[in-house]
Amino acid sequence: MAHLGAFRRTPAPPSSLESRSMISLTKRSLARWSLASLALLATAHPALAAAYPQKPITLVVGFSAGSSIDMVARAVGNKLSDKLGQPVLIDNKPGAGGNVAAGLVARAPADGYTLLVVANSIAIAPAVYPNLKFDVQKDLRAVAYVGVGPVIMKVSTQRGFQTLNDVVSYAKAHPGALNFGSSGVGGTPHMATELFNHIAGIKMTHIPYKGGSDALAALIGGQIDVLINPLLGDVASDKVRSLAISGTQRSHLAPGVPTFGEAGYPAYDLGVYYGVVAPSHTPADVVQKVNAAINEVLKDPSVVDALTTRSGITLAPGTPAAFQKFIDQDIARWKSVVEKNPGIVQP
Template structure:
């Protein structure tokens, strides 16, 4: 049987139809990127109100909604070391209307939890590293030690007796305490809470003796005399508390931990939307009034590119994986 060839005009019509279909398929992403945002944006917060993420997210969200012309609504999803909020984001539609502000715990959880309901590296689109924040080792009124040297001596005299509270299992403060135990050769008992606000309450009542927490939530109580600052955990002293020594200066070298906060979107979010978000975050972080607001609470604004944030998160996952393995920390 002779083959039947498609007429030239038929081939052209078929090709034109295919191109039209492809353009129609590609249109929604491009169109959404051009018109975004057309409605309110939801910003998930992995911890309860009153914590360091909340203190940062509120003023940043207020500035962003001025720039974007749409409300940026904070949605608190605390629990499971931040994994509940992260799971919600991973399952959200990748349209730029659901975001999350994660903490360093987001990278820690990748190795601390035996199984997560998402892939930390693949299920999220980095937007911007918003800010860094020094952490502080603080003592409660029930702690006898007045400095790090005395603290170590007290802990060695009664292993497991001293308690330190954190904002939750897998939180940066949790791992900071485990690392401090390992480096100092002591053993303290970890007590997890649901957010920094609960930790502060427990500290003030003497329920726990110590905490490794963000300087934004702890410093006000240090300045009022209700808590005692023993050291900051970074490599240099904090600008808002220059009188507080680093752990290295206090006699415990080898520990350098700084909290960080970043905005992520679901994987698959259109790149133009990601780029617009990143640019707007960097823009608001340069505004003098917001910079002054954040500096009061110890935040150090960054405003990175998406690519720089991806590199940062990958490095943090690798770093904390080693800390978790070496310290033996695990979720019970």
């Protein structure tokens, strides 16, 4: 204690030997603290994954109830609840071609309890919306790929079109006179139709709705002339006529409808895909746990019946990394399409 008292009374600088000892001690303390911290971080995520989930999970959908992506979310969510042992809730947040929902999830806590069900629009958005308040590749991460299905072109019977060539001939003779609906600017139906306009060399006027089901209702009601929509969610009506479907062969759900290739447009072959993403910093172990659960769900007979047998979707379980690579490639693809055809993004 006398030494300590002397030290307080004589605030002289320590000797070089003391300084080196103090620095060495500080470095050893910091090293031990860093190692302990790293060990804690290394064990935190596995512990989180082991305990996950401890409360309901929300699947956010960027389009209205009844749309094709909503149907996929509900089919997967119902069985995902059984696999993970917690309720899975569907939260529809339509708007801006799915970007309202995507922005919400991008800013959500990265804990695996708020996930986003996506379609092609997640890759289209960066090309169509240059001022997005989130970055698809930096703020979101792929969790699971679900599958891909065809799109089908339908027309209002009020126009009297019998074939795809009837539509193209009329549109060429009357540029802009035909209107087409979609689930929103930048959504898959919008860009699918704009892509066909480009391939066929025609111009039709775009009328966006909040979801595919709303656009289909408008077609049935005669408010729009043309709609290219996913086959999933399609309904039979004497008010509409199906003219062409994407894919290399006809769908067993619409055997009387020719492919776009058969109808004279082989360059047009666009499918609509579905998957699940999460906030970018969601722990990898949580992502893997959800991925494994969804892959199991896709093998469930009731899900196969709902999405493949009755809806034409080819289910394809895979890894988060493979789905992320797919999204990155699709983003590059749509940026190239829009750069070459800047007028394509006009509403």
